[in-house]
Amino acid sequence: RKEVEQDPGPFNVPEGATVAFNCTYSNSASQSFFWYRQDCRKEPKLLMSVYSSGNEDGRFTAQLNRASQYISLLIRDSKLSDSATYLCVVPPSGGSYIPTFGRGTSLIVHP
């Protein structure tokens, strides 16, 4: 299994829909995770952190399934402005400070 794997998509959904995508990771020692958002031709920016208890921020919910080694991002009531690429980030381990970025999942929200 690759260190971090994401379905590249695109996920094409109508406004108001609920959409979810997963990210699988291989390092079972990883403790916390992150979702970054990257708009077209822009830099990645932190969206949410994900800990064992999960995290919710408005319409966005991130969950961690440690047994199956994946994290998920759920977006409710999708907005046009949610269209972006969502990158999963697994923190470093073994004394390293280098995180691993997934390739990203593309989301397109249409009217």
Next chain:
Amino acid sequence: DAGVIQSPRHEVTEMGQEVTLRCKPISGHNSLFWYRQTMMRGLELLIYFNNNVPIDDSGMPEDRFSAKMPNASFSTLKIQPSEPRDSAVYFCASSFSATAFQELFFGEGSRLTVL
């Protein structure tokens, strides 16, 4: 507060020319990362500095690429000679890393086109 500042934002050059990309990390951050992003390969780590010292440069493609961090507020990524396959967006990111990984803050990137 100013974020990570990169220059130039756009660079178009001809094959064989030298390219220098610059980065000013966020003040107080002690870790600096250079990434390259293409459609085909996604976001690739090129090199990582901690306290101005290169810690991991295993992602640097080949000898044509070099990076320096002479002080805590400045880093450069140099490509000499440049080739068309170097065309990509180059991001610099910084963080404060003490005992655990912290959020990475990215600059707006330098879009390089090599003709």
